[in-house]
Amino acid sequence: MRVDEKLKRIVIGERELKRRIKELGAEITRDYSALALARGGERPLLAIGLLRGVVIFLADLVREIDLPLEFDFITVSSYGQADSPGELVLLKDLVDPVEDRDVLLVEDIVDTGRTLKFIQETILARKPRSLRTCCLIDKTPRREVEVQLDYIGFRLEENEFLVGYGLDYAGLYRNLPYIAALKTR
Numbered sequence: 001m002r003v004d005e006k007l008k009r010i011v012i013g014e015r016e017l018k019r020r021i022k023e024l025g026a027e028i029t030r031d032y033s034a035l036a037l038a039r040g041g042e043r044p045l046l047a048i049g050l051l052r053g054v055v056i057f058l059a060d061l062v063r064e065i066d067l068p069l070e071f072d073f074i075t076v077s078s079y080g081q082a083d084s085p086g087e088l089v090l091l092k093d094l095v096d097p098v099e100d101r102d103v104l105l106v107e108d109i110v111d112t113g114r115t116l117k118f119i120q121e122t123i124l125a126r127k128p129r130s131l132r133t134c135c136l137i138d139k140t141p142r143r144e145v146e147v148q149l150d151y152i153g154f155r156l157e158e159n160e161f162l163v164g165y166g167l168d169y170a171g172l173y174r175n176l177p178y179i180a181a182l183k184t185r
C-alpha cells in the first residue's frame with residue numbers, strides 16, 4: 001500500500017506486526033493452557049475487544065491463540081475537549097455476561113490509560129473469574145492513570161499520533177496494513 005503524504009513514517013511494519021502477534025498468541029496460549037489445566041478444563045476463554053480500533057488486531061491475535069475461545073465487543077466514547085479528559089460513556093455493551101468467565105480484554109492502544117481503566121472497572125464489577133489485558137501498543141508519555149497490562153505488543157516512548165492497523169484519525173487510515181505516525185502539520 002502506498003504511503004500517504006500525511007504520514008510521517010512507518011513506525012511498525014507489516015512483518016513486525018505479524019511476528020510480534022504470533023509471539024503474543026503463543027504466550028497467551030501457554031498461560032491460559034496452564035490455567036485451564038490447573039482448574040480442570042472449564043469454559044472457553046472470552047476475548048473482549050474495544051471497538052472500533054481493535055478489530056484488525058483482535059482478528060489477527062485470536063487466530064494465533066490455540067485454545068477454545070469466544071469473543072465479544074464493547075464500545076465507549078469520551079465526550080470532552082481534545083485535551084481535557086471527557087466523561088466515558090458505554091455506547092455498546094457486551095452481548096454475553098462475563099460472570100465467572102476468564103476474560104482477556106484486548107485493546108489497540110493505551111495512551112492516558114483512562115479508557116482502559118474504565119473498561120477494566122466495568123468488567124471487574126461484573127465478577128469475572130479472571131481478567132487480563134492485552135494491548136498492541138503501550139504509548140507511555142501521556143499516561144495519567146496506572147493501568148494493569150498483562151500482554152503488551154509494543155511499548156512506545158515517543159508521543160506521536162499513530163494510525164493504521166485499526167487506528168484512525170477522524171475515522172480514516174484504519175485499513176493501512178502497518179502502523180504509521182501522522183504528520184502534525
Ligand code: IMP
Pocket residue numbers: 053108109110111112113114115116139160161162163167168169
Ligand atoms: P486513553 O484513554 O487516553 O488511553 O486513550 C485510548 C484511546 O484513544 C484509544 O482506544 C484510541 O482510540 C485513542 N488513541 C490514543 N492514542 C492514539 C493514537 O496515537 N492514534 C489513534 N488513536 C489513539
Ligand code: MG
Pocket residue numbers: 050051052053054108109
Ligand atoms: Mg480505541
